[in-house]
Amino acid sequence: MKRNDFLLAVFVMAIWGFNFSMIKMGVTNVHPLLATAARFALAVMPAIFFIAKPNVQWRYLVGYGVVFGVGIWGMASWSITAGLSSGISSVLLSSNVLIGMVVGILIFKEYASMRKLLGAAFALCALVVLVSSTTGNVTTEGVVLIMIAACSWTLMGMIVKASKTTQAFAFNVWGMLFAPVPLVIFAVLLHGDEIVWQAVELWDWSTTLAVMFQAYPTTLFGYWVWNLMLIKYPLSTTAPLTLLVPVFALVSGYWMYDEALSLAQIIASGLFLVGIGLIVKPAQSQSTMPKRARKLAG
Template sequence: MIRNDLFLAVLVMAIWGFNFSMIKMGITEVHPLLATAARFSLAVLPAIFFIRRPNVDWRYLISYGIVFGVGIWGMASWSITAGLSSGMSSVLLSSNALISMAVGVFIHKEMASKRKVTGAITALAALLILVSATNGNITPQGLAFIMIAATCWTIMGMIVKASKTTQAFAFNVWGMLFAPIPLVLFAISLHGPSIVTHAFDVWDTSTTIAVVFQAYPTTLFGYWVWNRLLIRYPLSTTAPLTLLVPVFALISGYFMYDEVLSVAQIVACALFLVGIGLIVKPAKPLSSINAKPVTQS
């Protein structure tokens, strides 16, 4: 990866990690479902008027919007309100790699390499340590919400794959069109219409800053850069970079909210990310493994 692209990649990982602290800022007073709805409303408008709709069926865009909006970021935001620290929310969301691997093995009957199995065992052991060694930064309800989000991340991947889209950024923008309304309706179904008026009453500058950051640097800029990198470089180069997101999230959580991990959790986080890294790192193609060095004569 050339230096400029590496800089952009690390910048996006930092933005995505810092985003979890901004989520926490935005849901201090406003319900997380409504704050998430505002995020995607800003991300879609006016961008959607300048981006052509991808050539896929509407059902893929609708299902993507609901799963991406409500299932992933609605639940991830709610997990923080439910007692999960912003940094730990990012770490545990990475367990989507474990869930995706389990779906591949048990549902699609895929073979898992020794490296992936080792990674899964390491990540699972670390996950148990993280939960058992909590110092108040993990709650049962918060853990349940973030596990729903991680599961939905796997479902989102299945939707994108089934759509066979080649226009990832346009697919993302048009899919987000169908996120805000389900988020608002979900919030109203739980708390009644008064939850919307309450959000307007307590909305402040901090909420606006948080939502704008999530909509533009995190969503539009971040996914635009990331999709460019996915086109330019193999997955074996780009996928491991995503492990920087939880690192930046933990750092920003510490400086913004004094979120501190126990010694056991620090070790467990490191092991967890190592395990996830073993899972997400693609295997080398057989052609490159068996290729012989070229000699000049």
């Protein structure tokens, strides 16, 4: 990866990590489902008027919008108000890699190398330690919600794959069109329509700043750059960079909210990211193996 592209990609990872602290800011006064609805409404309007609809069936866009909006970011935002620290929420959301691996093996009959299995074992053990060594920054409800988000991330990938789209950014923008309304309906079903009026009354400048950060730098700019990287470089080069997101999230959570981890949680977070790294790291192909190694392999 070229130096400037690498720095730009790391910058986006920093934005995505810092985003978890901004989510916490946005849901301080306003229900997380409504704050998330506002995020996607701003991200879609007016961008959708300048981007042509991708050549896919509507059901994929609707499914993507509901899963991406409600399933991932609605639940991830809610997990923070349910007691997870913003940094822990980011780390646990990375467990979508584990879930995706299990789905790949059980449903798509994908092969899992010994390295991936070892990585999964590392990550699972670290996950248990991370959750059990709570200092008040982990709750059962929060863990359930963030795991729903992680499962939804895998489902989102299956929807994108089934759509066979080649227009990733356009697919993302048009899919987000179907995120705000289900989020608002879900919030109203849970709490009645007074939750909307309460959000209007409690909405302040910090909520506006948080929602705008999530809509523009995080969603539109971040995914635009990320899709460019995916086009220019193989997934094996770009995917490991996402491991920086929880690191930046933990740092920003400590900086903004004094979210501290216990020593056991710090070690567990590191081991968890090592395990995930072993899973996402691709196997070395014959063409990229050193000449001597190829002779030994052959």
